[in-house]
Amino acid sequence: MDNKDHPNKKVGPFFGERLVVANIGIQPFYEDMKKQNVTVFQIDWEPPAGGERELVDILDKLI
Amino acid sequence: MITRIIVRKNQYRDSVFLMVVNQQVMKFPGIGEIAIMMGTDNNKDLMMKAGFDSPDMQAATPNDMTICIRAESAEHIEKAIQEIDKLLVKKRRPDEKTDTYKTLDAVMRERPETNFAVISVPGQFAAREARKALNYGLNVLLFSDNVTIEEEIELKNLANRLDRIVMGPDCGTAIINYVGLAFANVVNPGSIGVVAATGTGLQEVVGIIDRLGEGITQAIGTGGRDLSDRVQGISMKKGIDILEEDPATKVIVIISKPPGLQTAADILKKISTCSKKTIVNFIGADPAAVIAAGAIPAKTLEEASLKAVATLRDDVYTAKDFQLSDREVTGLIQKEKKRMQPAQKYVRGLYSGGALCDEALAIMGEQLGGIFSNIPLQPHLKIENLSHGFRHSCIDLGDDYFTQGKPHPMIYPDVRNRYIMSEVENAEVAVLLLDIVLGYGAHIDMAGALSKSIISAKSLAEARGGYLSVVASVCGTQKDPQNFGEQVIKLKQCGVVVMPTNAQAARLAAYICQ
Numbered sequence: 001m002d003n004k005d006h007p008n009k010k011v012g013p014f015f016g017e018r019l020v021v022a023n024i025g026i027q028p029f030y031e032d033m034k035k036q037n038v039t040v041f042q043i044d045w046e047p048p049a050g051g052e053r054e055l056v057d058i059l060d061k062l063i
Numbered sequence: 064m065i066t067r068i069i070v071r072k073n074q075y076r077d078s079v080f081l082m083v084v085n086q087q088v089m090k091f092p093g094i095g096e097i098a099i100m101m102g103t104d105n106n107k108d109l110m111m112k113a114g115f116d117s118p119d120m121q122a123a124t125p126n127d128m129t130i131c132i133r134a135e136s137a138e139h140i141e142k143a144i145q146e147i148d149k150l151l152v153k154k155r156r157p158d159e160k161t162d163t164y165k166t167l168d169a170v171m172r173e174r175p176e177t178n179f180a181v182i183s184v185p186g187q188f189a190a191r192e193a194r195k196a197l198n199y200g201l202n203v204l205l206f207s208d209n210v211t212i213e214e215e216i217e218l219k220n221l222a223n224r225l226d227r228i229v230m231g232p233d234c235g236t237a238i239i240n241y242v243g244l245a246f247a248n249v250v251n252p253g254s255i256g257v258v259a260a261t262g263t264g265l266q267e268v269v270g271i272i273d274r275l276g277e278g279i280t281q282a283i284g285t286g287g288r289d290l291s292d293r294v295q296g297i298s299m300k301k302g303i304d305i306l307e308e309d310p311a312t313k314v315i316v317i318i319s320k321p322p323g324l325q326t327a328a329d330i331l332k333k334i335s336t337c338s339k340k341t342i343v344n345f346i347g348a349d350p351a352a353v354i355a356a357g358a359i360p361a362k363t364l365e366e367a368s369l370k371a372v373a374t375l376r377d378d379v380y381t382a383k384d385f386q387l388s389d390r391e392v393t394g395l396i397q398k399e400k401k402r403m404q405p406a407q408k409y410v411r412g413l414y415s416g417g418a419l420c421d422e423a424l425a426i427m428g429e430q431l432g433g434i435f436s437n438i439p440l441q442p443h444l445k446i447e448n449l450s451h452g453f454r455h456s457c458i459d460l461g462d463d464y465f466t467q468g469k470p471h472p473m474i475y476p477d478v479r480n481r482y483i484m485s486e487v488e489n490a491e492v493a494v495l496l497l498d499i500v501l502g503y504g505a506h507i508d509m510a511g512a513l514s515k516s517i518i519s520a521k522s523l524a525e526a527r528g529g530y531l532s533v534v535a536s537v538c539g540t541q542k543d544p545q546n547f548g549e550q551v552i553k554l555k556q557c558g559v560v561v562m563p564t565n566a567q568a569a570r571l572a573a574y575i576c577q
Contacts, residue, residue, distance in 0.1 A: 013308070013309075014228075014305045014308065014309065015178070015179070015202060015239050015240050015281070015305075016178045016240075018240065019178065019179050019239060019240050019242050020174065020176050020177045020178050020179065021177070021178075021179045021180070021181060022167055022170045022171075022177050022179070022180045022181070022196070022201065023180075023181050023183075024167060024180055024181065024182045024183070024184060024192050024196070025077060025181070025182055025183030025184045025206065025207070026077045026078070026079040026080070026183045027077070027079070027080065028079060028504065029181055029183060029206075029244070029245055029504075030162075032243070032503040032504065033181075033242065033244070035503075035544075036242055036243060036249075038242050040162065041162050041163070041164055041170050041174060041177065042162050042163045042164070043163075043164050043165070043166060043167060043170065044163055044164070044165055045075075045077075045184050045192075046075040046126060047075065047101075047124070047125040047126045047185070047188055048188070048191070056188075056191070060191070
């Protein structure tokens, strides 16, 4: 089943008319959503600040 | 054996990618042990427990890849590293170049219509990403685990203030606007909405509803801790509100493992104000309290699904143990028992889905007395030595104990195959009970992957003059990426008795042991 119109389908208001997804993490989830014809973007995520926890905290305070 | 530990600085790959590489290289000749992981604190602990340690490894950050190999010789290690390097090259599909961004900020700049985030990064960074997504106005499916309960509460309170929902953490499945997210089944659109604090519980319920010819509006996951008295069901309450306001939803089903006492009372109080008929499957809940709230109690996932469909159709629900006739069931039980040796008396459940294991424990517990488990319904039934089952037992092989740094049994069959072969060595085992879970993310042919060990195990039992019964159910739909019908056929070809639901499989397994 995908996002195309289906006779039984009425989309409620909370999640919007159609999902437009940011996939932050593992690629298979992106691929599976593509198979379902979802508009999805893959974020090539890496740990922020090289993974250094103290630097991440400082980065967040600056933003 | 020679050990080598290599740290590749600033070379990040996600955990699933590394798991696949790990699994492939593990099969190489001469390799004793291998662990390829990013340098998170959690992963470093796991690598140390596996006997790998070095100053470089200790200094590794979550952005550094750590490759630990134990092999028969330096040459074997070199060959493995060459193969790892080939496999580590990221391959992109042509359309991925336009779909790929470095950060959520970049996505939101260029595609501000984005309204949902699926987050599966390492736990120590997951809350930060979820917070950012919520502040952008996105709803969130938080697949990551190892998020602290304090972070969970903070995120869910933030979501509430922003009129959004966080599904998770540790939320493995959801179906939103007819889209399967993470490990999800493909189901008919319809009129039944589900809110679930358990992943395979959600999957079993939507699967049964679909196979009965009805369909789903939204299937909202909340994460397993949501109904604790600390988190207080924040996402469950939001999920109920969403379904109550959704014009397409006519019947609501809510599912959870035992909720905190206060939270259960709060949820029931909320349901008492709902206009839509609500079926409640809280494991261990007092049905009288559910009825007093104006809702319909269900003891099992199967009953919740059947009652939801009956309620939607305005039919009278009649409880039945089996879809098959009494005569057919009696015939099945006799056929399975007739070649068994007198010593064969125990059932051993080997589960990939926690909620399915719970359901089997509850059902078989009523028929056989207490069932041992790593996730027992009562503390005195806990199995301490998990290398095999104990008396009547059901093991959840998807529990963290088995899956920390290792692949989940819904994706990889190896652990379950090992347990099948080890359980049959015990001449007192009569029945193996299995779940085969389909859907996006799950193994593409789990029935095929288990068939060799099932056939071998049955042959072993026969060779010593006995008979090993194997009973299973398939959790999924005809539209799932795996071929549901083919999965059932493959199981039956191995001599597996395939029942229509996990509840019926558990009931039958218990009858065979009685």
